[in-house]
Amino acid sequence: MKKTLISTLALIVASAGAAQADGVLNIYNWGNYTSPELIEQFTRDTGIAVTITDFDSNDTALARVRQGGHGFDIVVPTHSYVQTWIQEGLLQPLDPAIVTDRDNIAPQWRDVDFDPGREYTVPWQWGTTGVLVNTSVYHGDINTADIILNPPPELDGRINVIPEMSDVMAIAIYAAGGDNVCTSDMDVLRRARDMLMAAKPHWLSIDYGTIDNYAAGDILAGIYWNGASMRARLQNPDLAYGYPTTGYPVWMDNAAVLADAQNPENAMIFINYILQPEHAAMLSNFARYANGITGSEEFMDEGMRNAPEIVIPPELVAAGRFSPACPQEIQEIRTQIWTELLQ
Numbered sequence: 471m472k473k474t475l476i477s478t479l480a481l482i483v484a485s486a487g488a489a490q491a492d493g494v495l496n497i498y499n500w501g502n503y504t505s506p507e508l509i510e511q512f513t514r515d516t517g518i519a520v521t522i523t524d525f526d527s528n529d530t531a532l533a534r535v536r537q538g539g540h541g542f543d544i545v546v547p548t549h550s551y552v553q554t555w556i557q558e559g560l561l562q563p564l565d566p567a568i569v570t571d572r573d574n575i576a577p578q579w580r581d582v583d584f585d586p587g588r589e590y591t592v593p594w595q596w597g598t599t600g601v602l603v604n605t606s607v608y609h610g611d612i613n614t615a616d617i618i619l620n621p622p623p624e625l626d627g628r629i630n631v632i633p634e635m636s637d638v639m640a641i642a643i644y645a646a647g648g649d650n651v652c653t654s655d656m657d658v659l660r661r662a663r664d665m666l667m668a669a670k671p672h673w674l675s676i677d678y679g680t681i682d683n684y685a686a687g688d689i690l691a692g693i694y695w696n697g698a699s700m701r702a703r704l705q706n707p708d709l710a711y712g713y714p715t716t717g718y719p720v721w722m723d724n725a726a727v728l729a730d731a732q733n734p735e736n737a738m739i740f741i742n743y744i745l746q747p748e749h750a751a752m753l754s755n756f757a758r759y760a761n762g763i764t765g766s767e768e769f770m771d772e773g774m775r776n777a778p779e780i781v782i783p784p785e786l787v788a789a790g791r792f793s794p795a796c797p798q799e800i801q802e803i804r805t806q807i808w809t810e811l812l813q
Contacts, residue, residue, distance in 0.1 A: 493518060493519070493733055493736055494518065494519045494520070494521065494733060494736070495518050495519070495520045495521070495543055495544070495733050495736040495737060495740055496520075496521045496523065496541055496542045496543045496544070496732075496733070497520060497521070497522050497523070497542070497543065497544045497545075497546075497740075498523050498525060498531060498534070498535070498540070498542040498544065498545045498546070499522060499523075499524065499525070499544075499545075499546045500524065500525060500526070500546060500723070501524035501525070501526060501678060501679055502524070502679060502681070502698075502757075503546070503595075503723075503757050504522050504753075504756075504757075505752045505753050505755070505756035505757070506756070507752050507755075507756065508744075508749060508752040508753060508756070509522070511749070511752070512740060512743055512749075515743075516736075516739060516743075518736045518739065518740070520740075523542065526633055526678050526679075527633050527634050527635070527678075528547055528548050528550075528551045528634065528635075528636065529635065531545060531547060532547070532551065532554065532555070532560075535560055535728065536558070536560070538730070540728075541732060542728055542731070543727065543728060543731040543732060543733045543734065543736065543737040544725055544726065544727055544728065544731070544737050544740060544741070545560075545561075545725075545726055545728055546594050546723050546724065546725050546726075547723070547724060547726065548636065548721050548722070548723050548724075549582070549584045549721060549722045549723075549724060549792075549793075550584070550636055550721070550793050550794060550795045550796075551795065552584040552585050552590070552591055552724055552726070552795075553584055553585075553795050554795065555590075555726065556585070556590055559729055560728060560729055561590045561591075561726045561727065561728060561729055562590070562727050562728070562729045562731070562734065563589050563590055564588070564589065564590060564591075564592070564727065564738065564741060565734075565735075565738045568735065568738035568739060568741075568742055569592070569738055569741050569742045569745070570742060571742055571745040571746065572588050572592065572745065574745045574746070574747065574763050574764055574765070575588060575592065575593060575745065575762060575763060575764070576593075576762050576763065576764045577764075579593050579596070579722065579762040582722075583794070584724075584795070585724070590726050590727075591724035591725060591726045592724065592725050592726075592741055592744065592745055593722060593723075593724060593725075593750075593761060593762030593763065594722075594723040594724055594725045594744070594753065594761070595697070595722075595723055595753060595754065595757060595759035595760065595761050595762070596720070596721060596722035596723070596759060596760055596761070596762055597695055597696045597697050597720075597721065597759040597760065597780075598695070598696045598713065598718055598719065598720050598721070598782070598790055599632075599634075599637040599640070599641065599693065599694070599695055599696070599718060599719045599721065600693075600694070600696060600699070600711055600712055600713045600714060600718050601613075601614070601615065601617050601618060601691065601692070601693060601694070601711070601712040601713075601714060602684060602691065602692055602693075602694040602699040602702065602703075602709055602710070602711050602712075603617055603625070603690065603691040603692075603709070603710055603712065604684070604687060604690040604691065604706075604708050604709055605708050605709070605710050606687075606708040607624050607625070607690050608622065608624055608625055608690065608691065610622065611712075612710050612711070612712030613712040613713050613714060613715050613786060614712065614714055614715065614716075615641050615642075615644070615645040615714040615716055616645075617629075617691050617712070618631065618641070618669060618673075618691065618692065618693055619641075619642065619645055619665045619666070619668075619669045620665075620669065621669065621672045621691070624690075625672075625690050625691045626672050627672065627673075627674055628674055628688075628689055628690035628691065629672060629673045629674055629689070629690065629691045629692050630673065630674055630675045630676070630677055630680050630683070630684075630689045630691075630692035630693075630694075631673055631675075631676050631692055631693045632676075632677075632678050632692070632693055632694060632695065633676050633677065633678055633812075634678070635804065635805070635808040636651070636719070636721075636793060637693065637695075637719050637721070638666070638693055638808075638811075639651065639662065639804050639807065639808065640717070640718070640719040640791075640793055641693060641714060641717070641718060641719070642662040642663075642665055642666050643658060643659070643662045643717075644714065644716045644717025644718070644789075644791075645662070645665060645714065645716045645717070646658050646659075646661035646662040646665060647661065648662070649717075651719070651791070651793045651794070651796065652794060652796035652797065652800050653800070654799075654800055659803060659804075659807070662807070663807045663810070666807070666811050667810070667811065670811060674689060675689075676811075676812065680692070680694075680698075681698055681701050681702045681705075682702075682705075684699075684702040684706065684709055685702050685705035685706040685709075686706075687706070687708075694711075695759075696711060696758075696759065696779040696780065697757045697758035697759035697779065698757075698758070699711040699779050700758040700774075700777055700779040700780065701757075701758050703779070704773075710778070711778060711779045713782060713783070713786040713789060713790065714789065715786065715789055716789070717789050717790075717791055718789060718790055718791075719790070719791065719792075719793050720790045720791060720792045720793075721792070721793065722762065725740075725741055725744065727741065744763075745763060746763075747763055747764065747765035747766040747768065747769060748766070748769045750762075750763035750766040751766040751767075751768075751769030751770045752769075754766065754770050754774065755769075755770055755771050755774070758774065758777075758779070758780075759780075760780060
């Protein structure tokens with residue numbers, strides 16, 4: 471606790487005017503993804519009251535902010551969407567006078583293709599998208615996309631798929647034999663489309679807020695994010711997270727300040743706040759993902775250090791692929807497939 475207080479005081483002194491900061495901050499983030507403990511601590515330390523508004527997909531967030539008049543200050547897009555946000559002028563550069571601790575970002579996440587030099591964003595959390603399945607009902611291989619795309623009878627009608635196009639399309643494209651989520655191979659895209667459309671009648675839902683449903687056994691399998699899978703497994707030890715051997719996405723969500731933020735200074739103060747290792751650990755301890763901040767492991771729950779949802783088996787590491795943003799013409803084809811799937 472003493473170390474936390476010292477770090478917090480140093481942050482407040484270093485951040486221009488932060489010790490006197492007040493007012494509000496409005497964060498637009500994925501649902502059930504922001505640590506209440508962190509928000510309470512931030513408000514105590516800075517006097518800034520925080521409001522969280524949820525979104526359920528990158529496309530939803532982008533469409534809402536494009537409309538304007540939203541009132542949000544911070545948004546948390548996935549890496550493959552960041553360049554779109556930047557190119558459309560929806561984000562403002564980070565203020566180096568306030569965001570002073572970007573050196574805390576782990577080296578592999580410090581200078582990234584989607585935001586060179588971290589001019590606009592900082593890491594929020596990163597993880598994988600795989601398969602979650604209830605092993606009290608299903609006794610086969612957990613590291614296969616067939617659980618979702620060619621489900622066995624015992625899982626029929628009890629499957630959920632997250633409503634995130636980039637993740638679902640990636641798993642389907644890899645299972646269809648593609649080696650690149652942005653493939654222009656129409657045969658691969660057609661196979662991926664056909665696999666998804668054939669599988670859909672065997673699914674229960676396409677939803678994202680399903681941790682409790684998995685824990686209760688109402689949902690038996692699905693495409694899910696690793697941290698959410700760990701949260702469900704902590705409630706129900708029969709649940710197991712698998713990494714499809716045909717390929718699975720690796721991603722990073724990133725915090726950024728909106729170009730039309732009404733409280734930009736408060737937003738910059740918050741951005742720097744989550745760069746502190748103990749604060750980044752609060753995010754991880756809540757949502758159960760890694761965070762990309764050096765030294766945060768010291769403050770993270772013991773159970774995260776060897777969790778099967780966090781530590782990828784060595785033989786399956788190579789199957790994980792960091793998805794780029796696709797060219798517009800390819801994205802349009804993917805969107806057509808996705809729209810058809812949702813109908």
